[in-house]
Amino acid sequence: MFDTLTDRLGNIFGRLRSRGKLSESDINAVMAEVRTALLEADVNLKVAKQFQDKVTERCLQIEIHTALNPAQQVIKVVNDELVEILGGQALNLAYSDKPPTVVLLAGLQGVGKTTNAVKLAKWFKSQGRNPILIGADLQRPAAVEQLRVLASDVDIPVFSENSDPVKVARNGLSEAISSGRDVLICDTAGRLSIDEDLMNEIRQISDEIKPHYTFLVIDAMTGQEAVNVADSFNEKLTLDGMILTKLDGDSRGGAALSAKTIVGKPIAFASTGEKVEDFEVFHPDRLASRILGMGDVLTLIEKAEDAFDQQEAQRAADRLLSGQFNLEDFLEQMQQLKKMGPLQNLVGMMPDLPQGVNPDDVDETRLTRVEAIITSMTYEERDRPEIIDGSRRSRIAKGSGTSIQEVSLLLKQFKEIKRMMKGAIKPSKKKKKKSSKGRKAKQNPRAKKEINKTANAFDLSEFGSFKN
Amino acid sequence: MKKISSELENTRKTFSFFSKLKRNSQVSNDLWNEIEEALIQADVGVAATSRIIDVLQAKSKEMKLSTTQSILDLLKEQLKSSLQKFNTELDVGGNPSVWVFVGINGVGKTTSVAKVANWKSKENERVVLAAGDTFRAAASEQLEKWANSCGAELIKGADGADPSSVIYDATEYAYAKNASLVLADTAGRLHTKSNLMQELEKIVRVANKGSGTVTEILLVLDATVGQNGLQQAKSFAKSVDLTGIILTKLDGSSKGGIIFAIAEELAIPIKLIGIGEGEEDLIPFDPEVVVEKILDFQEDS
Numbered sequence: 001m002f003d004t005l006t007d008r009l010g011n012i013f014g015r016l017r018s019r020g021k022l023s024e025s026d027i028n029a030v031m032a033e034v035r036t037a038l039l040e041a042d043v044n045l046k047v048a049k050q051f052q053d054k055v056t057e058r059c060l061q062i063e064i065h066t067a068l069n070p071a072q073q074v075i076k077v078v079n080d081e082l083v084e085i086l087g088g089q090a091l092n093l094a095y096s097d098k099p100p101t102v103v104l105l106a107g108l109q110g111v112g113k114t115t116n117a118v119k120l121a122k123w124f125k126s127q128g129r130n131p132i133l134i135g136a137d138l139q140r141p142a143a144v145e146q147l148r149v150l151a152s153d154v155d156i157p158v159f160s161e162n163s164d165p166v167k168v169a170r171n172g173l174s175e176a177i178s179s180g181r182d183v184l185i186c187d188t189a190g191r192l193s194i195d196e197d198l199m200n201e202i203r204q205i206s207d208e209i210k211p212h213y214t215f216l217v218i219d220a221m222t223g224q225e226a227v228n229v230a231d232s233f234n235e236k237l238t239l240d241g242m243i244l245t246k247l248d249g250d251s252r253g254g255a256a257l258s259a260k261t262i263v264g265k266p267i268a269f270a271s272t273g274e275k276v277e278d279f280e281v282f283h284p285d286r287l288a289s290r291i292l293g294m295g296d297v298l299t300l301i302e303k304a305e306d307a308f309d310q311q312e313a314q315r316a317a318d319r320l321l322s323g324q325f326n327l328e329d330f331l332e333q334m335q336q337l338k339k340m341g342p343l344q345n346l347v348g349m350m351p352d353l354p355q356g357v358n359p360d361d362v363d364e365t366r367l368t369r370v371e372a373i374i375t376s377m378t379y380e381e382r383d384r385p386e387i388i389d390g391s392r393r394s395r396i397a398k399g400s401g402t403s404i405q406e407v408s409l410l411l412k413q414f415k416e417i418k419r420m421m422k423g424a425i426k427p428s429k430k431k432k433k434k435s436s437k438g439r440k441a442k443q444n445p446r447a448k449k450e451i452n453k454t455a456n457a458f459d460l461s462e463f464g465s466f467k468n
Numbered sequence: 469m470k471k472i473s474s475e476l477e478n479t480r481k482t483f484s485f486f487s488k489l490k491r492n493s494q495v496s497n498d499l500w501n502e503i504e505e506a507l508i509q510a511d512v513g514v515a516a517t518s519r520i521i522d523v524l525q526a527k528s529k530e531m532k533l534s535t536t537q538s539i540l541d542l543l544k545e546q547l548k549s550s551l552q553k554f555n556t557e558l559d560v561g562g563n564p565s566v567w568v569f570v571g572i573n574g575v576g577k578t579t580s581v582a583k584v585a586n587w588k589s590k591e592n593e594r595v596v597l598a599a600g601d602t603f604r605a606a607a608s609e610q611l612e613k614w615a616n617s618c619g620a621e622l623i624k625g626a627d628g629a630d631p632s633s634v635i636y637d638a639t640e641y642a643y644a645k646n647a648s649l650v651l652a653d654t655a656g657r658l659h660t661k662s663n664l665m666q667e668l669e670k671i672v673r674v675a676n677k678g679s680g681t682v683t684e685i686l687l688v689l690d691a692t693v694g695q696n697g698l699q700q701a702k703s704f705a706k707s708v709d710l711t712g713i714i715l716t717k718l719d720g721s722s723k724g725g726i727i728f729a730i731a732e733e734l735a736i737p738i739k740l741i742g743i744g745e746g747e748e749d750l751i752p753f754d755p756e757v758v759v760e761k762i763l764d765f766q767e768d769s
Contacts, residue, residue: 039514042694045505109717110574110690139745141613142606149605149627192720219574223511223694225722246573249658251696274573 027059030074041252041291044227047261055081079288086260087284091241091268093213099182100132102173102209105243106202106233107217109190112245114143116217116271117187118150119279120243123269124183125156132181134172135160136205139189147187154276157181165189169205186211193232203236213240215268218259220246226255230262241268244282248273254291325418327382331374334367372400373410385411499536500525503543510762512725513695516732520546544759550728551755554737559711562681564596564642566635566650570668570708571688572700573656576716576742578607580688581653582614583742583750589618594647598638599624600631600671603655611653618747621647631655631667632674639680650680659703672708686739688714691724701730710734715758716742719749723762 031052038048058077095101103120105113114137121131133151135144135158144160151158157179159172169186176184186209191198206214214237216230233239242263244256247270256267267282374382376399381388388396388411397404500521507517524546528539559565567584569577581597588595597620599608608624615622623638625631635652642650654671657664675682687710689697704710715724718741727738738753 036514039508040695042511042696045509108692108720110576112574140610142610145606145609146604192717194721219692221572221690221693221696223692223697223722223726224509225511225692225720228721229692246658248660249572249696250660250699251694255694 024060027056027074030059031056034078037292038254038257041254041293042221042223042226042258043254043291044224044258044261047227047258050261051081051085051257075292079292082257082288082291083284086257086267086287088260088264089266091266093268095129095182096212100173100176100184101182101213102211103183103185104188104202104206104209104211104214104237105186105217106188106214106237107190108192108219108229109140111190111217111219111222112271113137113190113217114147114187115150115274116243116245116269116279117147117185118154118156119271119276120215120269121151121156121183121185122154122276123279124185125154129183130181131156131183131185132172132176132179133158134169134176134184134186136165136168136172137187137189138162138165138168143187143189150276165201166204166208170208173209184209193229199232199236206237214238215241215243216259216263217243217245218255220244220253220255221249221251222255224258226258227262230259234263234265239263239265241266243267243269243271244287245271247271247287248278252291252293253287256287257291327374327377327385327414328379330414330417331371331382334371369400369402369406370410373397373402373407376400385414495528495534495536495539499539503540506763507725510723510725511694511697512762513698513729516725516729519732520728540763544763547728547759547762548755551731551738551753551758554731554735556712556737556739556753558739559683560649562683564639564648564650564680565683566639566652566675566680567684567686568600568635568652568654568672568675568682568708569686569688569714570654570704570710571656572658573604575656575688575690575693576714577601577656577688578610578614578653579745580686580714580716580740580742580750581611581651582618583747584740585614585620585651586618586747587750588649588651589620593649594642594645595620596638596642596645596647596650597622598635598650598652600635600652601655602627602629602631602634607653607655614747620651621645632671635671635675636678639675639678643679659700665703665707668704669707684711684739685709686712686714687736688716689724689727689730691715691717691722692720693724693726695726697724697726698729698733701734701736705734705736710736712737712739714738714740714742714750715753718742718758718761719744724758725762727758 034055035048035052038051039045043051055078058081059074105117105120107113117133121133124131133147133156135147137143137147138160144158147160148158159168159175161168161171163171165188172186173184186205188202188205189198191202193199216233216237216239218226218229222229230239230242242256242259242265244253244267247253260267267284267287270280270282270287272278272280373396376396377388381392381396388407393404393407397407400407503524504517504521507520508514512520520543524539524543527546528542531542533539533542558567569581571577578601585595585597597611597615599611599622601607601611602625605627608622608627612622612624621641623634623641625634625637631654635650638650638652642648652671652675654668655664657668659665672682672685685708687701687704689700693700701710701713713727713730713736715727715738718724730736731738738758740750741753741757743749743751743757
């Protein structure tokens, strides 16, 4: 889709390898690329320029070590600066001495205020609080019904009435006090930042309930306009933070940088899916590499280190090399992989995917099916798949709730992997062992190539999980 | 329709963005930079902007234009003509015709369905609404409230029902009652969710199975969107045969500049634009409105 910044910079740096220090003109050429990357990620033009100036200054000061790749060094500076701006001071949520702690949500239409009001309430609940939701969006038909349905699923009370939004907020506050709720979250109607009347209305709501926290809900897909939106809402309401939504899409999320630069207050939460539990505390480092289009390399490495049991991996690698790799090992590897989190997220974090693989087409349910097929086999069958004949196949298919075709396909692919592994890996035995760890694989291009090869050999597309 | 004129009135003071440049001054690099910045700030995108400027520079050289004003006028014409070359008629060739509204979450699909229903009902067409968003809580209630206010009939299923069947039922109902138009709402879906995109393919397939014909599949696009808008359009176009775009929320300060990249790469026409929250604020596409909006910048706002 986009050239990654790494690719772009690679071209420029190719010709300056030998020099000890980056000259100003080199840096300007690099920064032009950085700026383009930021603009393609929807960072506002003015914000991008400001950022560029800041980073240029920092880059002029770095010494380029001959041992290190200058592109990596510059990217690191850019990335650090981005993380610094996106992160800065984290939101330190303090609860009011005089409950309830009042939270007001504001934003444009369709950014996900209602959904995130419930997500936030559920989050407070998980922190041991007793939240109540106030439905003050009387503008959009059935918005209050939506809030009620979502809230009842997670067992959180909703207050609303058919009056006007300011009144609803006021009465909601008394309701929260009388029913002993310690956190109040007020959902409001979506409004355009240029709509004077509605902006005044939300100011009135704010005056009425005196929120301890006012959050701007902002869509990660927003374009250049994010700056004006953040600015207008901040001016009217004095924001305490932001909630970034729709991060499960494939937008690069530069709007967050724009808004953050303007408002200067933390991005407190991120919404990463349609389900109520798809809501987390915001990670500035993840978004920084997403904006730069570099994949979430660091997070991936961390995850791999956490989840992968080194010894087990070593054992599997040994078996693989000796040609004893069986379906049981295969199952174990798959379960290891799943420990690292949803596969889709994982694939999305990889900076360079095998060609034709789109992380968004990865469907984890396919893995579950493979798992079901293997667990429906006897241990003997897992060890010696060649004994699986027609009648065993049909039993396995029945047992796993899949079809004979799927079972056959898995067996065929397993055979293929085994064959590829044997052929491809034997000559460089040592390197393959090392590459069981992500970081080492990264530094070792040959091992990496082999991993890609095996990834290609295990062609998931035959399971129908890739669209193209 | 009076909305258009007032909208135009607002944007008459166009090119305020360029006010720093003297109208009759000679063309300089500043002008090209300013045009570039204006387009980028309108979400046109880096690649599309440089293509537009390349063409503009070539043409202005050929025409030997030397004043700022003449180049800005040419830019306006160029932008308009890149949007004008498509057929923006809405197809009513079915019996009944089914128009399916698709898009990601929160772009204004349900509201657009309601506004089209209102518009067509006023033209005395018999309209049936299909509450095909069975996922979002209270989506069908939202549509029901709109339906009641404009007198259209609504067919809905239970929460979590198969949207294809709801839309199919609406089509058969419309046929039986001699209604000419079915407007099908669908759940918002991120274009990156392949299972939901497959569901959409099924919706269209099933809607075509009965008496009705799907004559329009309209992608609803929020003008606030940035470069991801192109990705959205591409993904939806890959799943279903998009016939047009509804560009919503143009009443804000958003410009919706991504439509140029979409028009160029996918050749999907914009058919309707949303210019406000009222029932009548969805109007046929007018390139004039959109282009004026894109070029109307208040500097340092």
